[in-house]
Each structure stands twice: as structure tokens, then as C-alpha cells.
Amino acid sequence: MAALLEMRGISKVFPGVRALDHVNLSVEAGEIHAICGENGAGKSTLMKVLSGVYPHGTYEGEITYDGAPLANRSIADSETKGIIIIHQELALVPLLSIAENVFLGNEVAAGGVINWPETFQRTEALLKKVGLFDPPATLVEKLGVGKQQLVEIAKALAKNVRLLILDEPTAALQENDSQKLLDLLLELKAQGITSILISHKLNEISRVADRITILRDGATVSTLRREEISEDRIIRDMVGRDMAHRYPERTPHVGDVLMEVKNWSVWHPEQHARQMIRDVSFHVRKGEIVGIAGLMGAGRTELAMSIFGGSYGRDITGEVRMHGKPVDTSTVTRAIDAGIAYVTEDRKGLGLVLEEPILRNISLANLAGVAMRGVLNKAQEATVAEGYRKAMAIRTPSVHQKVVNLSGGNQQKVVLSKWLFTDPEVLILDEPTRGIDVGAKFEIYGLMNRMADEGRGVVMISSEMPELLGMCDRIYVMNEGAFVGELAREEASQERIMALIVSK
Amino acid sequence: MAVVTKDENAGAKPGLDYLKENFREYGMLMALIAIVLFFLVVVRAQLDVDFLSAQNITNLFLQNSYVIIMALGMLLVIVAGHIDLSVGSVAAFVGAIAAVMSVNMGLPVYVVVPAGLLCGAVIGAAQGYWIAYWRIPSFIVTLAGMLVFRGLTLWLLGGQNIGPFSKGFQSLSTGFIPDLFAVNRPNLTAVVVVVIAAALMVWLGWRARKRDAAYGIQQEPSAIFYIRNAIMAAALVFVGWKLASFRGLPNVLIVMTVLTILYAFFTEQTTPGRRIYAIGGNLKAAKLSGINTEKLVFLTFVNMGVLAALAGMIVTARLNSATPKAGVGFELDVIAAVFIGGASMSGGVGKIVGVIIGAFIMGVMNNGMSILGIGIDYQQVIKGLVLLAAVIFDVYNKSK
Numbered sequence: 087m088a089a090l091l092e093m094r095g096i097s098k099v100f101p102g103v104r105a106l107d108h109v110n111l112s113v114e115a116g117e118i119h120a121i122c123g124e125n126g127a128g129k130s131t132l133m134k135v136l137s138g139v140y141p142h143g144t145y146e147g148e149i150t151y152d153g154a155p156l157a158n159r160s161i162a163d164s165e166t167k168g169i170i171i172i173h174q175e176l177a178l179v180p181l182l183s184i185a186e187n188v189f190l191g192n193e194v195a196a197g198g199v200i201n202w203p204e205t206f207q208r209t210e211a212l213l214k215k216v217g218l219f220d221p222p223a224t225l226v227e228k229l230g231v232g233k234q235q236l237v238e239i240a241k242a243l244a245k246n247v248r249l250l251i252l253d254e255p256t257a258a259l260q261e262n263d264s265q266k267l268l269d270l271l272l273e274l275k276a277q278g279i280t281s282i283l284i285s286h287k288l289n290e291i292s293r294v295a296d297r298i299t300i301l302r303d304g305a306t307v308s309t310l311r312r313e314e315i316s317e318d319r320i321i322r323d324m325v326g327r328d329m330a331h332r333y334p335e336r337t338p339h340v341g342d343v344l345m346e347v348k349n350w351s352v353w354h355p356e357q358h359a360r361q362m363i364r365d366v367s368f369h370v371r372k373g374e375i376v377g378i379a380g381l382m383g384a385g386r387t388e389l390a391m392s393i394f395g396g397s398y399g400r401d402i403t404g405e406v407r408m409h410g411k412p413v414d415t416s417t418v419t420r421a422i423d424a425g426i427a428y429v430t431e432d433r434k435g436l437g438l439v440l441e442e443p444i445l446r447n448i449s450l451a452n453l454a455g456v457a458m459r460g461v462l463n464k465a466q467e468a469t470v471a472e473g474y475r476k477a478m479a480i481r482t483p484s485v486h487q488k489v490v491n492l493s494g495g496n497q498q499k500v501v502l503s504k505w506l507f508t509d510p511e512v513l514i515l516d517e518p519t520r521g522i523d524v525g526a527k528f529e530i531y532g533l534m535n536r537m538a539d540e541g542r543g544v545v546m547i548s549s550e551m552p553e554l555l556g557m558c559d560r561i562y563v564m565n566e567g568a569f570v571g572e573l574a575r576e577e578a579s580q581e582r583i584m585a586l587i588v589s590k
Numbered sequence: 591m592a593v594v595t596k597d598e599n600a601g602a603k604p605g606l607d608y609l610k611e612n613f614r615e616y617g618m619l620m621a622l623i624a625i626v627l628f629f630l631v632v633v634r635a636q637l638d639v640d641f642l643s644a645q646n647i648t649n650l651f652l653q654n655s656y657v658i659i660m661a662l663g664m665l666l667v668i669v670a671g672h673i674d675l676s677v678g679s680v681a682a683f684v685g686a687i688a689a690v691m692s693v694n695m696g697l698p699v700y701v702v703v704p705a706g707l708l709c710g711a712v713i714g715a716a717q718g719y720w721i722a723y724w725r726i727p728s729f730i731v732t733l734a735g736m737l738v739f740r741g742l743t744l745w746l747l748g749g750q751n752i753g754p755f756s757k758g759f760q761s762l763s764t765g766f767i768p769d770l771f772a773v774n775r776p777n778l779t780a781v782v783v784v785v786i787a788a789a790l791m792v793w794l795g796w797r798a799r800k801r802d803a804a805y806g807i808q809q810e811p812s813a814i815f816y817i818r819n820a821i822m823a824a825a826l827v828f829v830g831w832k833l834a835s836f837r838g839l840p841n842v843l844i845v846m847t848v849l850t851i852l853y854a855f856f857t858e859q860t861t862p863g864r865r866i867y868a869i870g871g872n873l874k875a876a877k878l879s880g881i882n883t884e885k886l887v888f889l890t891f892v893n894m895g896v897l898a899a900l901a902g903m904i905v906t907a908r909l910n911s912a913t914p915k916a917g918v919g920f921e922l923d924v925i926a927a928v929f930i931g932g933a934s935m936s937g938g939v940g941k942i943v944g945v946i947i948g949a950f951i952m953g954v955m956n957n958g959m960s961i962l963g964i965g966i967d968y969q970q971v972i973k974g975l976v977l978l979a980a981v982i983f984d985v986y987n988k989s990k
Contacts, residue, residue: 417880
């Protein structure tokens with residue numbers, strides 16, 4: 087078979103980060119080609135290069151498509167050549183009908199006037215192809231995620247797709263919907279459509295993929311043929327990096343159980359039938375750093391936010407105990423009073439008031455600590471902030487600097503300061519080093535160790551396995567809303583964690 | 591006391607650098623001064639009348655009191671990331687209620703005023719409830735309120751004017767502080783009060799400055815601090831002297847000043863004030879910091895209702911009758927004053943001082959253009975362009 091797509095020596099540099107480093111990818115016509123890799127391995131970046139999100143000239147390397155060099159200027163450009171990407175977050179307009187969505191931007195029209203009868207006819211034909219039997223006039227918001235996925239594929243077919251790229255298409259789907267989608271991929275393959283499938287789920291990959299390319303740290307590790315695919319091999323290639331990072335030394339002094347969560351269950355805030363957290367129980371001891379491992383979408387953030395004042399989800403059931411006594415964490419204020427702090431993964435969106443200065447951000451969660459009977463003591467506020475600036479080594483000329491002007495690492499230190507100022511017993515840190523350079527990471531690790539040494543309990547949620555292994559005394563493994571394993575420091579390894587995740 | 595921080599020594603011309611950095615705040619003050627001087631000159635040249643005569647200064651305060659009082663509440667609403675379009679109608683409605691109580695039922699002023707304020711609070715609560723707890727956009731809720739309360743005003747007044755009021759109620763707006771020294775003119779009380787106020791302002795400013803310096807808080811260079819205080823104290827004493835030579839200090843001016851100080855204190859020095867800024871700056875982060883965002887937004891609207899009620903009664907007292915058309919378009923003057931004063935449409939930004947300056951810019955222009963006999967048509971065009979220019983200036987400043 088001839089190669090439909092050849093990507094050779096693709097490199098892409100963002101300020102401070104080399105996201106792709108001479109990646110090679112070869113996709114043959116009519117195959118289903120899977121791409122595997124950890125979060126941050128460069129899968130999405132590679133697909134954005136291919137689909138024209140990053141236009142020609144912003145990356146190095148060559149792409150040959152259908153025997154000719156490919157130089158996309160935009161997404162529209164690549165779509166006219168039949169390269170269509172379906173992102174993890176679906177790009178449908180919920181309040182438009184299926185037919186309107188399928189032909190959005192590609193309307194069946196003459197002189198700007200839409201030919202509705204033909205639009206509906208052609209939509210119906212496309213829907214039949216993808217196995218969706220809802221009327222084309224149905225509003226997309228009435229469809230479940232699985233059916234919406236099918237509408238996306240129908241939309242791709244309407245544009246005469248030749249190379250279909252699916253970015254983790256089954257991440258949000260139930261089991262039977264996933265099966266249907268995979269069957270559809272095989273059917274499209276029979277019709278001559280080539281697919282690239284990005285997925286974490288090894289059982290799916292081994293079911294449909296003809297070949298698989300594994301990326302790690304922005305580089306191609308291997309391309310395996312169907313016969314060579316085995317879970318062990320894939321896991322080894324995915325995580326097989328040597329421990330390049332160093333972690334600050336720490337001798338754990340683990341004490342009594344501090345916080346205990348029992349039988350925690352949470353449902354999706356809008357899709358009422360969807361359970362996000364399934365009967366999760368865990369505990370943290372004094373002076374202990376506990377990790378929660380899992381892939382994106384495993385429900386780790388949802389778990390943390392639902393515990394922290396019911397900030398996520400509905401119909402939350404379960405119990406939180408501090409020092410063995412049940413506590414009420416139903417509002418954020420109560421959770422803070424109970425001694426819990428949650429440091430969000432979305433610093434800018436949920437953690438900081440960007441346009442306000444550092445000192446105001448630090449005092450925000452504990453204004454009572456710098457006020458008397460509701461009247462602020464600004465001198466005290468400045469002193470407190472100054473204290474954290476020194477203790478956390480926040481690099482800024484003054485605590486009156488707006489946080490929007492700080493680097494990611496310094497912003498994270500401001501958020502950590504803010505929560506330490508509430509004097510919590512348990513800190514839940516959600517991706518505490520995301521988007522932070524290596525030097526600042528090391529500092530954050532040091533701060534985490536200090537928190538543990540002060541007798542606080544630390545829960546660390548992270549998608550980077552090396553950092554969990556390097557930092558944590560104990561690691562829980564989470565997948566699809568449930569805890570699927572617990573590993574002590576000695577027994578934990580990347581392979582074992584990955585095996586627990588994919589074994590489902 | 592000439593405290594010089596390290597940062598100041600860095601630049602060759604620290605004063606100028608500072609002005610550039612804080613161009614927005616000083617720019618508006620300078621614009622106000624420029625506008626006043628412009629009218630002073632033009633009115634003198636065209637009509638040979640003193641723009642800053644005692645009578646006209648008194649008029650300026652009486653005419654603009656309602657805008658300033660409502661703008662204090664509107665600033666909180668806008669800082670919290672909302673808007674209130676109903677204030678004009680609410681002011682008219684409460685004015686009508688006060689008229690019915692005072693004129694038709696003959697109730698005394700100390701019953702009517704608290705009752706009016708209570709009505710305002712209830713109206714604010716009724717609107718704030720939907721906005722805060724049901725997350726219905728404030729634009730829509732208060733647009734509905736604007737129609738509803740205008741309609742209720744018409745209904746209550748039966749399309750008629752109600753008046754005149756008793757002397758007691760009228761004094762809400764047209765009353766003056768009596769002269770304790772009984773010298774007649776100049777009104778010595780006014781002079782004494784204003785001089786004390788000016789001294790107090792300078793002293794408080796100086797104390798805050800000293801405290802800031804002790805904690806390394808960045809502050810304006812001393813030259814600018816002295817110049818600014820000299821100008822403001824001089825303006826204050828000048829205005830006080832002029833007022834003294836006319837009828838003394840208007841009651842409204844005292845109410846306005848006290849409220850302004852209270853709201854400046856509330857927004858800058860208290861925890862609920864601070865929290866409102868955080869809500870407007872990043873609602874989700876505020877929520878995750880344990881702030882009861884719903885309750886604060888609700889209370890912001892209750893407060894707005896009370897201030898609209900107060901403004902409504904003052905306007906009614908000034909006109910000496912409640913009319914169905916009272917307060918039409920007030921909301922736009924008030925909102926314009928807040929935005930000219932530097933508040934941000936997206937919330938989280940804005941200062942009481944800015945709002946006062948914004949309100950006076952609008953007020954002085956209204957007054958000056960009327961004296962010059964500029965038609966209402968041109969007046970609207972000019973005011974609209976000034977609002978647009980102020981906001982463009984803001985955006986330009988930020989993007990620099």
C-alpha cells in the first residue's frame with residue numbers, strides 16, 4: 087500500500103518548550119492508524135500541524151500528502167484536501183439542527199440562499215451512513231454525546247473526507263457507544279477512508295488499528311504493526327523515559343489519619359444519568375503526600391471540586407471525616423473552616439483575580455485574617471503578603487504588582503500562598519506544576535515537602551507520572567470515575583500505574 | 591515627612607513617570623478642571639456672567655445630587671459585573687409614593703423618608719433576588735423593572751402631578767444648614783465647616799501616605815501629592831466661600847458628602863467591599879475562595895434600591911411635585927458617570943473618587959451648555975461623544 091500521508095522531521099517550538107522534536111509519521115491509504123502517548127507527549131500538537139491549526143511555516147519539517155507536498159495555510163485549506171479533524175470537545179452548535187450542523191460553513195446553497203430540501207435529503211443520506219436514525223431537524227442539544235460524535239463524523243463525510251482524525255473520540259462515551267463508534271470506523275475503512283485515531287484505550291486500539299505510532303516527549307518512539315501490538319510493549323514505549331527530573335529529598339513523617347473520604351459519589355451537573363464519581367473512598371495522613379494518578383477525564387478534578395464545597399456536580403453522596411469526625415463540606419466556606427484547601431488546576435480561570443495585585447489575591451480566601459470587624463487592615467495585609475513573598479520566593483518587585491504580570495510559576499506560588507494563609511490541614515493540589523518551567527517545578531515540589539513536614543496532609547493530582555512517583559508516599563489510581571488501585575511508594579512504577587489504568 | 595521610596599529615585603523624572611503610569615486617574619481630574627475653566631472663560635466672554643457664581647455653584651450641587659447619590663450604588667453594581675437600568679423609574683416611583691404619603695395622607699417627613707427608603711430596599715431586593723439567586727441577567731431583570739416601575743408611577747399618580755409639599759419635605763433638597771454664628775452673610779458656619787473639611791482631607795491623606803510608606807506601598811511622589819492636595823483644598827475652600835456668600839451649605843451637599851465618604855470607605859477598607867471587587871474580577875475564583883457571591887450581589891441591588899429611593903425623594907422635593915415623567919433618563923446619566931469615572935464594563939474595576947469626578951464632568955457640562963443656551967439636541971450629541979471618548983481613552987490606555 088502506498089503512503090497517503092508522510093510527515094518527516096516535524097518540529098514545533100513554543101516559547102520555552104519544544105513540543106515536537108523531529109517527529110515522523112507515515113499513514114498508508116485505507117488504514118486505521120492509532121497514535122498513543124502520555125498527556126503532553128505531543129499528539130495534539132502533531133495533529134494541529136497536520137490540520138492547519140498551525141499553518142505552514144510555523145513548524146519545521148515536511149509533509150507529503152497524496153504524493154504532493156502539503157503546505158496548509160489554515161484549517162479550511164486542509165479541509166478542502168479532505169483532511170478533517172474531530173476534536174475531543176465537539177464543535178457543534180447545540181441550538182441548531184443536525185442538518186444545519188452537518189452543513190455549517192459548507193451550506194448547500196446557491197448565491198447565499200440555502201436549498202433546504204436538498205440539505206435535508208443529503209443529511210439523511212449521510213446519517214444513514216453513520217448509523218444515526220434521528221430526523222435531520224432534531225436539535226443537536228437533544229442528542230447524547232455518542233450521537234453528537236456521529237453527527238461530527240457525518241459532517242466530515244459531507245466535506246468528502248479522505249483522512250479522518252479523531253482525537254480521543256471515546257473518552258466521553260459509554261461502553262456501547264464506544265463500540266458503535268469503533269464499528270463505524272471499520273466500516274468507513276471498508277469504504278476507503280483513512281483514519282488517525284488518538285486514544286489511550288489499548289483494548290480499542292488493538293481492536294481496530296492496523297498500525298500504531300507511539301510518541302513520547304515530543305518524539306516518535308516506535309511504529310508497530312498490528313501483529314506487534316501488545317499492552318506491555320505499548321506501556322513500555324509510552325512511559326519508558328529515564329527519570330530526568332530530580333525531586334527534593336524528604337524523609338516522610340507520616341502520622342495519624344487526617345482526612346477520610348468515604349463512598350463518595352457524584353453525578354454530572356447537566357447530564358443527569360451520567361455518574362462522574364463512583365463510590366470513591368480514600369484517606370490522607372498527617373505529613374503524608376498522597377497522589378491521585380489517572381488520565382485526563384478520569385474524574386480527578388471532579389472528585390476534588392465536589393469535596394471542596396460541592397463546587398462540581400450534583401446529588402453528591404458520601405462522607406468526609408477530619409480526625410475521625412464527620413465534617414460538613416457542602417459549601418466552600420464550610421470546607422475551608424473544616425481545614426481543607428483546594429488549589430485549582432485552572433490558575434487563571436478559577437484561582438486568581440488576574441487584574442488585582444498579589445496581596446489582594448493572597449488575602450482573598452481569608453479576609454477575616456487581615457480585618458477587624460469587617461474593616462481591612464491594609465498594613466497587616468501588606469505584611470502578610472510580604473511574608474509569603476519571602477517564604478515562597480515569589481519573584482516580583484512588589485506585592486502590589488498585578489498577578490497577570492507574573493510568570494506561571496510565580497502565579498502558582500501566589501495561589502499556594504493564598505491557600506496556606508487559610509491555614510489548612512489538608513491541601514488538595516490539582517496539577518500543581520502544569521504549565522510551569524522545570525526550575526519552578528522543583529521549587530513547588532520543595533514547597534509541597536515543606537507543607538507535609540509542617541504536619542499537613544497533601545493530596546496531589548497529576549497527569550505526570552514521574553512527578554507522582556517522585557513526590558508521593560502513596561498513589562491512588564483513578565479511571566473513569568472510580569479508584570482502580572492503590573500503590574505504596576515502594577511498589578509504584580509507571581508501568582504498574584499504566585497497567586491499572588488500561589486494564590479496565 | 592518627605593518620604594521618598596527607592597522606586598522614585600530610579601527614574602530621572604519620577605513625577606512625570608508616575609503621572610504617565612496613572613494617567614487615567616489624573617487625566618479625568620484634569621479634564622474636569624479644564625471643562626470648568628473652559629466654561630468660566632466662555633460664559634464670561636459670551637454672556638458676561640460668572641460661571642462660578644455662588645448661585646450657580648449651589649445649582650450645580652442641587653442639580654447633580656441625584657446623579658451622584660445613585661452613582662455611588664451603581665458603581666458597586668457595575669463593579670460586581672452587573673447593571674441596573676431601573677434606577678430612574680424606581681426614583682420616580684418612590685417619589686410618587688412619598689408624594690401620596692406626604693401630600694395626600696399628610697404624614698410627617700420623618701415617617702415619609704424612612705418609608706420611602708424601605709420601599710427602595712424592597713424594590714432592590716425584588717430585582718436582586720432574580721439576578722443573584724436565579725442568575726437571570728441583570729440587564730433583563732432591571733429592564734423589566736424600568737418598565738414596571740414607570741408604569742406603577744403612572745398608575746399611582748393617575749397621570750397627574752402631586753404637590754406642593756410641606757416645607758419639611760422640601761428642605762430635603764432646597765434646605766440649607768442654618769448659620770450657627772448668625773452673622774448672616776457670609777455664612778460663617780459654611781466657611782468653618784469647609785475649612786475643617788479641607789484640613790481633615792489633607793491630614794487624612796498625609797496620614798495614609800505615611801502609613802503606606804512604612805509598609806513599602808507604592809504611592810504618588812510627594813510633589814504630586816502636595817500639588818493635588820493644594821488644588822483640592824483650594825477648590826474646596828473656594829466653593830465653601832462662594833456658598834457662604836449665597837445661602838450657606840445645602841442640606842443635599844452634606845448628605846452627598848457623607849455618603850461619598852461612607853462609600854469610599856466601604857469600597858476600599860472593608861471586607862464586603864473588597865469581595866465585591868473580587869466577584870467582578872473573577873466570579874469563579876471568588877466563589878472558590880469561599881465568598882458568598884449570591885448574597886453579596888443581592889445586597890448590592892438592595893443598596894442600589896435604597897439610594898435610588900433617596901435620590902427620587904430629593905428630586906421630588908426639588909421639583910416640589912411628583913410627576914409621572916420624573917427621573918426619565920436618569921439611569922443613563924448615572925451609568926455614564928460611572929463609566930466616565932473609569933469603571934470597567936466587565937466588572938472588578940472602578941473607584942468612588944472616579945465616579946464623583948465622572949458625575950461632575952457630566953453635571954458641569956449639562957449646566958454650562960444650558961447657560962450658553964445650547965439646544966438640547968446638541969447637548970445630547972456632545973454628552974454622548976464625551977462618554978465614548980472617555981471609554982476609548984480607557985481602552986487605549988490599557989492597550990498601550
